[in-house]
Amino acid sequence: MPSYTAPLKDYQFVLHDVLRVSEQDIPGYADLDRDFTAAVLEEVGKLSSNVLQPLNAVGDTEGCRLENGVVRTPTGFKAAFDQVRDGGWTALDAAEQYGGQGLPYVMHTAANEPMVSANMAFNMYQGLTHGAYSAILAHGTQAQKDMFLPKLASCEWTGTMNLTEPHCGTDLGLMRTKAVPQDDGSYKVTGQKIFISAGDHDMAENIIHLVLAKIPGGPEGIKGVSLFIVPKFIVKDDGSLGDRNGVTVGKIEEKMGIHGNSTCVMNYDEATGYLIGEAHKGMRAMFVMMNEARLGVGLQGYAQSVAAYQNAVDYANDRLQGRAVTGAQNPDGPADPLIVHPDIRRTLMDQKSFNEGARAFTFWGASLIDRAHKTGDAAAEGLVSLMTPVIKGFLTDKGFEYAVAAQQVYGGHGYIEEWGMSQFARDARIAMIYEGANGVQALDLVGRKLAVDGGKHLMGFFEMIKGFIKENEGNAALKSDFLDPLKAASKDMQAAAMYFMGSMKNPNNALSGSYDFMHLMGHVCLGYMWARSAAAAVQALEDGASDTAFYETKLATGRYYMARQLPATSLHLARINTGAQPVMALEAASF
Amino acid sequence: MPSYTAPLKDYQFVLHDVLRVSEQDIPGYADLDRDFTAAVLEEVGKLSSNVLQPLNAVGDTEGCRLENGVVRTPTGFKAAFDQVRDGGWTALDAAEQYGGQGLPYVMHTAANEPMVSANMAFNMYQGLTHGAYSAILAHGTQAQKDMFLPKLASCEWTGTMNLTEPHCGTDLGLMRTKAVPQDDGSYKVTGQKIFISAGDHDMAENIIHLVLAKIPGGPEGIKGVSLFIVPKFIVKDDGSLGDRNGVTVGKIEEKMGIHGNSTCVMNYDEATGYLIGEAHKGMRAMFVMMNEARLGVGLQGYAQSVAAYQNAVDYANDRLQGRAVTGAQNPDGPADPLIVHPDIRRTLMDQKSFNEGARAFTFWGASLIDRAHKTGDAAAEGLVSLMTPVIKGFLTDKGFEYAVAAQQVYGGHGYIEEWGMSQFARDARIAMIYEGANGVQALDLVGRKLAVDGGKHLMGFFEMIKGFIKENEGNAALKSDFLDPLKAASKDMQAAAMYFMGSMKNPNNALSGSYDFMHLMGHVCLGYMWARSAAAAVQALEDGASDTAFYETKLATGRYYMARQLPATSLHLARINTGAQPVMALEAASF
Structure with a gap:
């Protein structure tokens, strides 16, 4: 286990x-x-x-x-x-x-x-x-805050997010759930929501459902969506729980993973709901939480890779199989441990260098959210909004990839559920899908975020990288191993952005490269974090840090990322530069 | 469904x-x-x-x-x-x-x-x-052929392969299962085998287990392994079934997928077995089947991607979500089908161009096996032996990747078992592991196959590609879209091979790049198959083929592969050229 x-x-x-x-x-x-x-x-x-x-x-x-x-x-x-x-x-x-x-x-x-x-x-x-x-x-x-926030903060009550319906996920403008205003200011909410994580369970006294619905007579499409609080049990004015509300569980979905979480079909049948924020501005209310929620999902992606990696390392050290090609490392045993084999090293280094880079990237993103929220810094807000689809999309794609790679280290045992490695892969898989499927993240990045404020946030990120390189140029420990590859990768990012700008007339040219750009930028972000991590490690060693092995390992791991992962930017750029033609060449009927 | x-x-x-x-x-x-x-x-x-x-x-x-x-x-x-x-x-x-x-x-x-x-x-x-x-x-x-082959050919009896034991998979030299010679020429086989696909079931009268075991007193390690026939029911001389043999099912493994197949722990307790081939030459007997078996597993990899792709196309045509960025394509409906979106096209083109290239590659490999077996052509044998780890490793890695990509097209529904897309991914996953995990395929390719007969089979493949390019150089329909990219990719393959040859002194340099080389060569093989497919399609169109749409689609799909997938060879080459240093830098304890 x-x-x-x-x-x-x-x-x-x-x-x-x-x-x-x-x-x-x-x-x-x-x-x-x-x-x-x-x-x-x-x-x-x-x-x-x-x-x-x-x-x-x-x-x-x-x-x-x-x-x-x-x-x-x-x-x-x-x-x-x-x-x-x-x-x-x-x-x-x-x-x-x-x-x-x-x-x-x-x-x-x-x-x-x-x-x-x-x-x-x-x-x-x-x-x-x-x-x-x-x-x-x-x-x-x-009044809503006073009634709900203390209970939600403590998780005495838990919460859910109800967006998806059977016929609409990404395109929420197609939503059918209705909220009919009542004389007392509340609403009657009716409709079906699916894929509701933690939709019901036995671990809390009450569940506070946040439900997107349309108030009849409001604007068409996405502009007519409002957000409602629908408690499982009605909360009385004194805070005690009253009647069961008109919300029931239709079924629990059978999923590929995250079985421990109850993913429910929720049926709302004239359930009492309370408007939160303004009518028809429900999406705006959702978007406020989006950076945090998507960062949280990005974290899920790499966190599964981290857990899977730890076990792959243990297995690679324990399992005796074959001999090192350069001579037996465990001559007294029947065979050498897996970890002597270069290809096992390769995959463990892939995993390790991703995990640590992803952690630094995510914590940095969280600190930008703090800066934006707590100081009102517009540049931080712009930067983290730009990074959010990358954190979500890139880290969950790679997190899944490396959870699968860790499973692979186990050979046949990786496929047997008892050993637990399959679960990491199956659980990580959902993070690529929910909270906006990764293709939608790429669309958000290239179709929306790049152009915000005239493109100044991506430019700001370029400048940040350039500044960092300039500042550290004299540092021989960083120059060729970290700064040069980072410069090359960020130039690829710049070239891709230039290509997109030149393709305003045919937006399909940009969108055909959106997924590659998300990955290209993900590599640049991790490359930047590795360069910063290396600079910090060099500094710590110069300052006489006692745990030299930790910092030396950090540097070696970073060098691996820069040498073997970061060059992926040029492949992504090559794909982006092909534009829409190869992607859109076929009639729909020809697939 | x-x-x-x-x-x-x-x-x-x-x-x-x-x-x-x-x-x-x-x-x-x-x-x-x-x-x-x-x-x-x-x-x-x-x-x-x-x-x-x-x-x-x-x-x-x-x-x-x-x-x-x-x-x-x-x-x-x-x-x-x-x-x-x-x-x-x-x-x-x-x-x-x-x-x-x-x-x-x-x-x-x-x-x-x-x-x-x-x-x-x-x-x-x-x-x-x-x-x-x-x-x-x-x-x-x-006598063995007469007794077993007709029943196996018809599947009145089925067969199994028993290699793995709890403590050894790849390294079969560690095997503990024993076969003790009896006076009548048979053996008593005792030991435990795991991961035995189709180990037992209720669909055939008898099951013929092929079991690797060691005859006591034989050579140490892999050179002392012999192959035995161990029938579930003893077969009498007249062909009728006799007593139940000493082989039982310990348990059925709980796996990530392929649940319809019974993967068994098999316990042999003085089971009667019959030596097949020479004593201590069991591995040689297994290796004879290996090209076919591994080609079959490569086929499993892409075949799951094919099935998943077909369903992703259907879903992308049916599911209405969002509007085409260039203007509504389904103006009378509430939204456009997913397939209008460039990023959906991108992933479907990835899948389609891989699937068709993989099919051509696999059928070609099968024809080389025929040529080798039926005409004794040593060049064909050498070439297909070189290709085998690529067919197995590359096609199963990519087959899984694209089964996952097809699942992704379904958004949240892809994660729900009821929709069936998870199964394609879960089933495809095993093909990367069994019949030699893909890291072992890469080791076989770079550590063994490249050097066979002084490297002449890889050289033969180069020459074959060069010859094809030369032959078709005058064909404008092929030149820039197919031949130029193929030439560039095959040069990357050549450069990687040169790097490996130059690193004889430190075999870790070659083995650190083995996985990348397997993928590099996989892309070259698919690129070559696409170039040949394109030449065939151009020819068919020139010959006035009636189904022009089929051939035009073939050409467009091939162009996609050449433009957007084949350039991956340069990334793999860049990684290979980094050698062992970044891969082997850490102490085992530093992971």
């Missing part, structure tokens, strides 16, 4: 050596010193290894059951959820006035990683609740 | 336009005229669509059950197996003297594709039997 240990040293490295959080001029960051973050992350690491990880296989095997209209979660989930709740882990970045600890989002992100690595399906119950909390915080009335 | 239709036109195109089978000077090929192959493949296509495909989901959902020591296959499998058997589909290329139809292996391969696309798990029962048939044919005594 798999195990999991939170990579605490690397969390600290990213937060303090790379991002230097406590030196950043963002409210709340001054408190994030090394000892504080170490203490917090060590605690959540223990909880993840000892409580959540052992339930990962249980959740996968048992799944959720619908019994007499109520969803039963797998054995042990309820007690574990109590522990998570009691430890305050659900409310790390919730406002203190609603019972949270008021920490920055970057700390929520760092603390989230081990919980997601240990048990992705379980962690979704609180993840969705965090989303509902954020939506009500941003758009609710004060 | 998914559907499946055999791509009959493309089978005919590859066999007749590209490979021109009936003109090849290989015994039996003259009979393979267009009408004959069309008739055979149409029949097996119907069987696949109507009988096998509907059982694909049944097999996945029900799986196999072990009841009182006997394996029960999923509902409907037994009746379908009877139909396959009665139609003579198990014996297409078996020798006529053993009840087969004596057709070339290329016909077996072509007929196999639709059965594997329709139901991979089901088809494995006969696939393994085909392997056992081939092993006994190549190495058995005449």
Whole structure:
């Protein structure tokens, strides 16, 4: 069975050596010193290894059951959820006035990683609740906030997001769920929603569904969508629970993975709902949460790769098979461990260099969200909005790819469920799909984000990279291994952006290259994070850091990424430059 | 639920336009005229669509059950197996003297594709039997052949391959299963074998296990391994079935996919076995079948991608979501079909161009096997031995990748088992692992095959490509779209081979690039097949072929592959050129 240990040293490295959080001029960051973050992350690491990880296989095997209209979660989930709740882990970045600890989002992100690595399906119950909390915080009335936020922050109640309907996912303008205004200011919500994660369960007293629906007579399409709070049990004015609302579980979907999470068909039948934010502005309310939600999904992608990688390393060290081509490494044993073989090294280095780069990228993204939210910095907001589809799309594609690669290290045992490696791949697979399928992320990136504010955010990112290279040019330890490849990759990014700008007349030219651009930019972002990580490691070694092995390993891992992964940008550029012609050549009937 | 239709036109195109089978000077090929192959493949296509495909989901959902020591296959499998058997589909290329139809292996391969696309798990029962048939044919005594081959050809009895043990898979020298000689010339076989596909089931009277084991006192390691026939029921001299042999099913493994096939732990307890071939030469006997077996697994890889692709195309045409960026294509409907979107086109073109290239490559490989076996052509044998790890490794990696891509077209529905797209991905996953994990294929290619006969087979492949380019250079329809990219890609292959030759002193330099070389060569092979396909299509159009749309589509699909996939060779070369240093930089403890 798999195990999991939170990579605490690397969390600290990213937060303090790379991002230097406590030196950043963002409210709340001054408190994030090394000892504080170490203490917090060590605690959540223990909880993840000892409580959540052992339930990962249980959740996968048992799944959720619908019994007499109520969803039963797998054995042990309820007690574990109590522990998570009691430890305050659900409310790390919730406002203190609603019972949270008021920490920055970057700390929520760092603390989230081990919980997601240990048990992705379980962690979704609180993840969705965090989303509902954020939506009500941003758009609710004060009365709504007072009624719902303390319970959501603590996860005494959990939350859900209801967007998709059987005939529409990405194109929410086609939505049919209706919300009819009532005399008392509430609405009656009727319709069917599908793919509702954590849609029902037995771990909380109440469930607060956030539901997108159309108020009859409103604008057509996406402009007529509003957002509603629909509690499972009506909440009385004194905060106590009243009647069961008109929302029921149609069924639990049988999925490829994340079996521990109850993905429900939800039927709303004149359920009482309360408008949140303005009528017909429901999408705007959803978009506010989108950067955070998509960053959270990107994290799911790489976090599964992290957990799978740890087990692949253990297996590669334990399993004796064949001999090193350069001579036996374990001459007293019947064979050498797998890890002596270059191709096993290759795949482990692929996984390791991705995982650490992805972590740095995600934590950096979280710090940009903090900067944007807490200081109103428009450049940070623009930059993280540009990065969001890359974090989501690139990290989930690669996270799945490397979870599969880790499974491959196990040979035949990787295919047997008992060994647990299949679950990492099956669970990671969903992250490429939900919260906007990755093709939609690419469309968002190239069709929308690149052009925002006249393209100045991508330009800002170029300049940031150029500035970094210039600043470090004299550093021989960085020059040829890190700065030169980064410069080449960022030039590819620039060339692709130029190509897109030149193809305004035929938008298909740009959109045919959107997926490649998402990956190209993903590599540039990870290359940039690796260059920054290398600079931080060199600095730490110069400063006489005691743990030299950690920093040397960091540098070697970074060199691998720059030498063997970053050159992918030129392939993506070559594809982008072919434009729409090869992509759109066929009639639909010719496929 | 998914559907499946055999791509009959493309089978005919590859066999007749590209490979021109009936003109090849290989015994039996003259009979393979267009009408004959069309008739055979149409029949097996119907069987696949109507009988096998509907059982694909049944097999996945029900799986196999072990009841009182006997394996029960999923509902409907037994009746379908009877139909396959009665139609003579198990014996297409078996020798006529053993009840087969004596057709070339290329016909077996072509007929196999639709059965594997329709139901991979089901088809494995006969696939393994085909392997056992081939092993006994190549190495058995005449008495063994007479006793077993007719029953295996007809699949009245089925076969299995028993190699892996709990502690050894790739490294079979570590094997512990023992075969102790008896006075009557038979052996008593004792040990445990795992991952035995089709290990037991209720669809045949008898099961003929081929088991690798060590005769005590023989040479150490892999050189002391022998191959045995161990029937489930002892076969009496008159051919009737006698006592149950000492072989039992320990359990059925719970796997990620191919649930319809019973993957068993097999326990041998003094089971009666009969040596096949020479003592201690068991691996040689296995290797004889390896090209065919690995080609068959490569076919499984792309065949899953083919089936998944067909359903992705249907979904992309049916599902209405969003509007084409260049203006509504379905103005009377609520939205346009997915297929209008460039990124959907991109992924469908990726899938289609891979599938068709992979088919041509595989059929070509099968024709090389025929040439080698039926004419003793050493060049053909050398070439197909070189290609075998590429067919197996590249086509299964890409087949899985594109099955996942097809699943992605379905958005959230792709993750729901009911829609059937998850199964294609889960089933395809095993093909990357079994019959030698793909890392082992890469090792076989770079560590062994490249150097065979002084490297002359790779050189022969270069020359073949060069010759083709030269021959067609004057053809403007091919020059820039096909020949130039093929030349560039084959130069990358040559450069990589040169790098490997230059790194004899440090074999880790070559082995660190082995996986990339397998993919590099895979792209060159598909690029070559696309160039040949394009030449054939141009010729057909010049010859006034009536189905111009088919040939035009073929050319457009080929152009896509050459423009957007083939350039991957330069990325692989860049990685190969980094050598072992980045790959082997870390201590094992630093992962």
